Amino acid sequence: MSTFEPAHSYPARQAPAAGTLAGLDERLIHCRACPRLVEWREEAARTKRRAFADWDYWGRPVPGFGPPDAAVALVGLAPAAHxxxxxxxxxTGDRSGDFLYAALYDLGLANQPTAxxxxxxxELRGVRITSPVHCAPPANRPTPEERDTCRPxxxxxxxxxxxxxxxxxxxxxxxxxxVMPALAEAGWAVSRPRPVFAHGARITLPAADGGAPLTLFGCYHVSQQNTFTGRLTPAMLREVLAAAAEAAGLPVPGPGPS
Structure with missing residues (x-):
């Protein structure tokens, strides 16, 4: 980061200057724009959880993961502290990931079911995973200001x-x-009022410049709050992921057991 560049302006200045995803990821991991998030992610990395006492925590912003020519984007919330x-x-390294990667593997979108x-x-096949907030937030709840600062x-x-x-x-x-304002900034036309979230929602967003449209799907988050209670089952997740893969032109196998 430049000595003369305020931390809070770092994403807005650095993200648009990245010409590749690898370059974007390299810039992102040095971000310190949100003081509360920086303090929390680094505190978690110092104190650690007892089960991971021998780990050298990452403790930085977490970049996206997946190939640069992905046909499907998977957008979560934010990294988990541990x-x-x-x-x-x-x-990677928590039960939400176990649930997600097992479903991706079942559909042939990952080469193994664990992370x-x-x-x-x-390795992911045709899928890139990212999030609107790249630092672990306290109580898994970023503020609107942190969300907006991270949007670039x-x-x-x-x-x-x-x-x-x-x-x-x-x-x-x-x-x-x-994701709605980020999609608009990236070149897709988002209607107003904005589409409402629902599990199983499916919306087609035309490109503002006449390019390829984007099919957007809603799915309950893979948090333990949803997966442990049965609000989101493996079959429900696979159904949404399979529909997204099919819409993107990726081959997927037939339905499996629930």
Whole structure:
């Protein structure tokens, strides 16, 4: 970060300057724009959870994960303090990730059903996972200001994915609200009033410049609050992911067991 660049302006200045996803990720991991989030992610990395006392926590913003020519974007909420904030990769090292990657594997969109650390060999096929907030927030609740400060990263990521991106799955109402202005900045036309979140929602967004449209899907978040209570079952998640993959032109197998 430049000595003369205020921390809070870092995303707005740095994200649009990235010409590739790799370059975007490199800029993102140095972001310190939100003091509350910086303090929390670093405190979690220092104190650790007892089960992970021997881990060297990532403790930085967590970049997106997946190929640069992805046809499907999967948008979550934010890294978990002892999951992605520990491992440095989206949905890696916690039960939410276990639930998500098992479903992606069942559909042939991942090469293995588990995600434990950055070098575990996991590869995504045609899917890139990202979030509207890239630092772990206290109580998993970013503020609206933190969401808006982080938006340039998501908007630029979606813009860089535009040549191949054909569908997106948004996990939860927070991500749904956060992704709408980012999609508009990335070049898709978002109607007003904005579409309302619902599990199973499916909306087609035309490109503002006449390019390829984007099919947007809503899905309950893979948090334990939803998966442990049965509000979101493996079959429900697979159904949405399969529809998104099909809309994007990716091959998927037939339905499996619930």
């Amino acid at each position: 999951g992605a904030n520990r491992t440095g990769r989206m949905f 434990t650390h950055r070098d575990d060999g996991l 990263w998501l908007a630029r990521e979606l813009r860089l994915l535009r040549p191949t991106l054909r569908s997106a799955v948004v996990l939860g109402a927070f991500g749904w609200q956060a």
